[in-house]
Amino acid sequence: MLIKKNNIHIIGEGNEVLFFIHGYGCDQNMWRYITPAFVQQYKIVLIDLVGSGKSDIAVYDFEKYNTLQGYADDVIEICDFFNFKNINLIGHSVSAMTAALVAINRPQLCKNLIMVCPSPCYLNDDGYNGGFALSDIDEMLATMQHNYLGWSSAIAPVIVGNPEKPEYAEELAQSFCRNNPEIAKHFALVTFKGDSRTCLPKITTPTLILQCSNDILAPLEVGNYVSNHIKHSTLKVLKATGHCPHLTTPAETIAAIKHYLDKS
Amino acid sequence: MNTEVHQLTNILPCGYIITSQQGIINYVNNFMLKLLHYPDNYVLNKTTALSDLLPMGVKVYFETHLNPILIVQGHINEVSLDLKRSDGVLVPVLVNAKCIFNKNATIANIHYTFFDISQRKKFESELLLASQKQEQLINSLKQSNNDFVKITEELERTKNYYKNQNEINKHISKVGKVGGWEIDLITGLLTWSDVTKEIHEINKNEQPDLAKGIGFFKEGPDRERITSTVLKCIKTTEPFDEELQIITANGTQKWVRVLGFAEATLKQVTLHKSHLHLKAPENSLQTIRLYGTFQDIDKQKNMMLQLEQNNSNIKKDNAYLNSIIENNSFYIIKTDLEGNYTYFNPYFIKMLGVNSDDWMGKNSLGLIIPEDHNLCIDVVNLCFKQPEKSHYVTLRKPALNEIVTNQWEFTLLKDEDGNFFEFLCIGYEITPLIKKQEELKKLLDITSIQNTRLQNFTHIVSHNIRSHVANLRGIINITDVEDIEERTIAWKMIKNTVTLLDETIYNLNEIIHVQTVTQLPIVSINISHEINRVIKGLRLLIVDTKTQFYFNFDKYDTLNSNVAYFESIVLNLITNAIKYKSADSPPQIHIGLQTIAHFKVLSIKDNGLGLDLKQYGDKLFGMYKTFHGNKDAKGLGLFISKTQIEAMGGKIEMESNPGQGSTLKVYFPENQLRTIK
Numbered sequence: 001m002l003i004k005k006n007n008i009h010i011i012g013e014g015n016e017v018l019f020f021i022h023g024y025g026c027d028q029n030m031w032r033y034i035t036p037a038f039v040q041q042y043k044i045v046l047i048d049l050v051g052s053g054k055s056d057i058a059v060y061d062f063e064k065y066n067t068l069q070g071y072a073d074d075v076i077e078i079c080d081f082f083n084f085k086n087i088n089l090i091g092h093s094v095s096a097m098t099a100a101l102v103a104i105n106r107p108q109l110c111k112n113l114i115m116v117c118p119s120p121c122y123l124n125d126d127g128y129n130g131g132f133a134l135s136d137i138d139e140m141l142a143t144m145q146h147n148y149l150g151w152s153s154a155i156a157p158v159i160v161g162n163p164e165k166p167e168y169a170e171e172l173a174q175s176f177c178r179n180n181p182e183i184a185k186h187f188a189l190v191t192f193k194g195d196s197r198t199c200l201p202k203i204t205t206p207t208l209i210l211q212c213s214n215d216i217l218a219p220l221e222v223g224n225y226v227s228n229h230i231k232h233s234t235l236k237v238l239k240a241t242g243h244c245p246h247l248t249t250p251a252e253t254i255a256a257i258k259h260y261l262d263k264s
Numbered sequence: 265m266n267t268e269v270h271q272l273t274n275i276l277p278c279g280y281i282i283t284s285q286q287g288i289i290n291y292v293n294n295f296m297l298k299l300l301h302y303p304d305n306y307v308l309n310k311t312t313a314l315s316d317l318l319p320m321g322v323k324v325y326f327e328t329h330l331n332p333i334l335i336v337q338g339h340i341n342e343v344s345l346d347l348k349r350s351d352g353v354l355v356p357v358l359v360n361a362k363c364i365f366n367k368n369a370t371i372a373n374i375h376y377t378f379f380d381i382s383q384r385k386k387f388e389s390e391l392l393l394a395s396q397k398q399e400q401l402i403n404s405l406k407q408s409n410n411d412f413v414k415i416t417e418e419l420e421r422t423k424n425y426y427k428n429q430n431e432i433n434k435h436i437s438k439v440g441k442v443g444g445w446e447i448d449l450i451t452g453l454l455t456w457s458d459v460t461k462e463i464h465e466i467n468k469n470e471q472p473d474l475a476k477g478i479g480f481f482k483e484g485p486d487r488e489r490i491t492s493t494v495l496k497c498i499k500t501t502e503p504f505d506e507e508l509q510i511i512t513a514n515g516t517q518k519w520v521r522v523l524g525f526a527e528a529t530l531k532q533v534t535l536h537k538s539h540l541h542l543k544a545p546e547n548s549l550q551t552i553r554l555y556g557t558f559q560d561i562d563k564q565k566n567m568m569l570q571l572e573q574n575n576s577n578i579k580k581d582n583a584y585l586n587s588i589i590e591n592n593s594f595y596i597i598k599t600d601l602e603g604n605y606t607y608f609n610p611y612f613i614k615m616l617g618v619n620s621d622d623w624m625g626k627n628s629l630g631l632i633i634p635e636d637h638n639l640c641i642d643v644v645n646l647c648f649k650q651p652e653k654s655h656y657v658t659l660r661k662p663a664l665n666e667i668v669t670n671q672w673e674f675t676l677l678k679d680e681d682g683n684f685f686e687f688l689c690i691g692y693e694i695t696p697l698i699k700k701q702e703e704l705k706k707l708l709d710i711t712s713i714q715n716t717r718l719q720n721f722t723h724i725v726s727h728n729i730r731s732h733v734a735n736l737r738g739i740i741n742i743t744d745v746e747d748i749e750e751r752t753i754a755w756k757m758i759k760n761t762v763t764l765l766d767e768t769i770y771n772l773n774e775i776i777h778v779q780t781v782t783q784l785p786i787v788s789i790n791i792s793h794e795i796n797r798v799i800k801g802l803r804l805l806i807v808d809t810k811t812q813f814y815f816n817f818d819k820y821d822t823l824n825s826n827v828a829y830f831e832s833i834v835l836n837l838i839t840n841a842i843k844y845k846s847a848d849s850p851p852q853i854h855i856g857l858q859t860i861a862h863f864k865v866l867s868i869k870d871n872g873l874g875l876d877l878k879q880y881g882d883k884l885f886g887m888y889k890t891f892h893g894n895k896d897a898k899g900l901g902l903f904i905s906k907t908q909i910e911a912m913g914g915k916i917e918m919e920s921n922p923g924q925g926s927t928l929k930v931y932f933p934e935n936q937l938r939t940i941k
Contacts, residue, residue: 025328029336132320139321146344216315216323241286241313243327247335248285
């Protein structure tokens with residue numbers, strides 16, 4: 001039941017847990033270039049947040065998932081169910097804040113926190129530069145809505161000379177980043193209108209912050225803010241640009257994570 | 265990038281961008297610069313990223329959805345988004361992208377194409393508007409339905425009122441029992457007939473005297489009234505007629521009607537001793553006998569009282585309802601059994617402009633349009649067959665300036681003896697409802713035509729253009745750029761393909777420029793030229809599969825079609841023929857032309873897998889139907905071809921047997937030429 005709910009996958013030969021939480025828009029497949037580097041040494045836990053990927057959409061509860069705490073509760077439930085202890089919790093983007101909530105709720109559960117491109121608040125606020133205005137969020141929702149209209153996917157062409165591609169990619173394409181429109185919209189609002197800034201000082205777990213050089217969603221300024229408000233934090237600025245270094249420059253990302261985990 | 269490829273991308277009719285794996289733009293073609301309103305050959309800053317060309321919200325979508333898919337999947341197809349032009353204006357585009365990988369499976373660079381879809385957006389917003397209008401109409405329809413429900417409820421109440429009144433009338437007209445009575449002032453005897461005794465509920469042997477008889481009247485006003493009336497009658501000899509209440513021997517209170525007459529004489533008579541005080545003055549008439557009838561009117565009287573009560577209740581509590589009965593909201597008419605008018609309410613007269621004097625007694629069919637006469641007669645017959653309930657019918661009448669549609673309820677009424685008596689017809693107008701329904705249906709039709717055209721259009725965009733782009737991609741992929749000879753050949757092939765692509769886009773534009781639903785341009789086309797164009801576009805696939813073509817028509821033969829639709833249909837059918845080829849031999853495709861009635865019939869015959877029409881016949885041209893378990897099959901091709909040929913007034917047929925290939929026949933009507941200025 002729980003496994004179906006979050007589409008949980010546990011792989012790897014180690015004992016120490018490396019728990020990955022994907023961010024807004026995608027699912028656990030985001031980590032596919034990262035995980036092979038850790039399977040020898042760690043027990044790797046991959047989940048799809050409820051409402052994303054191949055999770056059980058039927059249990060999506062608009063009230064529960066109206067704040068990130070809903071997702072954090074799910075992570076804690078999974079850890080308790082499998083009796084995980086001393087885990088290394090990796091969260092991307094908005095889920096870095098979900099990971100932070102887990103660490104605040106259950107400090108003993110978490111050995112390390114790793115935040116990939118975190119942002120505690122995307123909207124600009126008095127004296128805080130999150131990078132976004134409300135109208136930007138609406139624009140994004142409209143673009144999303146337009147692609148859900150489905151002219152393109154409904155009228156999928158009978159392709160002549162379709163480039164060959166691996167089987168898994170075909171299968172992957174069915175679900176990856178293709179979420180239920182209503183849920184995707186709700187998650188977008190929770191993500192982009194949320195404000196978790198007051199959480200940061202409550203984190204006592206050692207934390208690695210991976211920051212990209214040029215990330216529209218999480219500018220350097222936001223990385224510094226996060227780092228300055230978490231007690232035991234290390235800020236690592238990657239050469240990678242964009243918002244998904246684990247996809248675009250997996251080698252650099254792996255090296256940064258390994259370096260940090262080995263040191264601790 | 266070498267100069268030739270550079271030149272090549274610059275003649276592509278779409279935006280073309282190459283970025284590094286990190287998204288930094290390495291190359292941008294002139295079309296793209298134009299699309300973004302930069303001057304030709306403008307040089308972008310070396311650090312400009314693709315996301316810098318996107319408005320903020322789209323950037324987020326790009327970073328959180330598209331880029332991850334692109335990197336994991338290697339490509340993205342037909343994603344709709346907005347670009348930000350240099351002047352800040354947003355331009356909608358359809359994006360395709362493909363990652364080019366290094367030998368070690370890392371991404372070397374990413375190629376993007378951008379198609380301007382401003383026109384398609386117009387279609388989409390038109391469609392959206394139509395569906396919103398439809399939604400509004402449905403809502404207003406719901407509202408008027410509610411109104412009609414309310415009216416129907418009022419109608420029900422009115423009907424009940426009429427029913428009650430009818431019942432009452434029936435009872436009133438039933439004559440109650442009548443007895444007789446007599447007072448002989450000379451003998452002093454009171455005589456009651458048996459019926460009178462029965463009414464008083466006394467034994468037939470009993471013979472009460474006058475005092476006792478008076479005593480049966482209810483004490484108080486009733487008894488005082490009968491006493492004074494009888495005295496007055498004796499005195500004046502004038503007859504009387506009174507309705508009063510008695511208390512019977514069994515104590516039952518009853519209404520009775522007493523009629524009395526006096527018999528008088530001028531002779532000297534001696535009255536009975538008990539009536540001495542009734543002696544008339546001398547020389548005047550002396551009443552010697554009173555006689556009359558005695559009638560039980562209890563039921564009738566109570567009914568009347570109830571009716572009065574009802575009436576006053578209705579008046580008091582429901583002046584509103586009364587006004588409905590009188591004149592508002594409903595038509596109320598009555599006819600005799602032959603259908604001749606016996607009553608109209610004022611509302612009927614006013615709304616239908618009927619002159620009451622002209623129509624009273626005339627047949628009611630005269631006010632119904634001839635097409636509906638049988639309907640009306642059917643319902644009348646039904647009323648005779650099932651008189652216990654009401655029957656409903658919708659009838660149209662010519663009114664002042666138009667035809668109005670009314671919903672009627674017919675009830676066959678009986679008289680007191682249970683014989684059919686007359687028709688009560690209650691009606692209300694449903695013309696606005698009918699009008700709204702018609703409007704809605706029209707709108708739905710338009711929406712669905714628009715939808716079909718949009719589907720066709722979108723299909724052509726993705727299908728026809730795709731085949732050229734695939735060709736280009738194939739040519740680029742297989743060409744060794746270092747080999748000068750091969751490069752020259754590729755250059756030639758690419759040039760040809762681009763010319764074809766340009767023609768396809770020209771044809772699409774032609775469709776786009778047509779704004780109205782009905783005016784799809786149809787022109788005379790050279791079959792040989794158009795089919796060769798399609799075949800050239802499929803060159804790689806044809807060479808790959810060793811497909812052979814046989815043309816059984818003259819190179820000057822023509823037929824009438826929309827060019828883009830023709831291209832799409834032929835492309836579809838040829839692609840199908842190749843896709844479902846037999847495993848044993850390369851495809852052979854025979855294309856023929858014949859004239860059947862007023863159609864030019866293009867037949868495309870293959871030697872492929874074929875299929876069992878008995879099993880699939882009715883599903884062949886449906887949406888999302890696939891028959892061979894082929895992975896590429898999306899089940900749309902035949903459906904789209906069918907809608908396209910039907911949009912031009914033609915049809916498509918298929919003959920096939922498993923293992924023996926298929927023949928598709930496409931019928932193009934001859935007499936349909938439409939050009940657009």
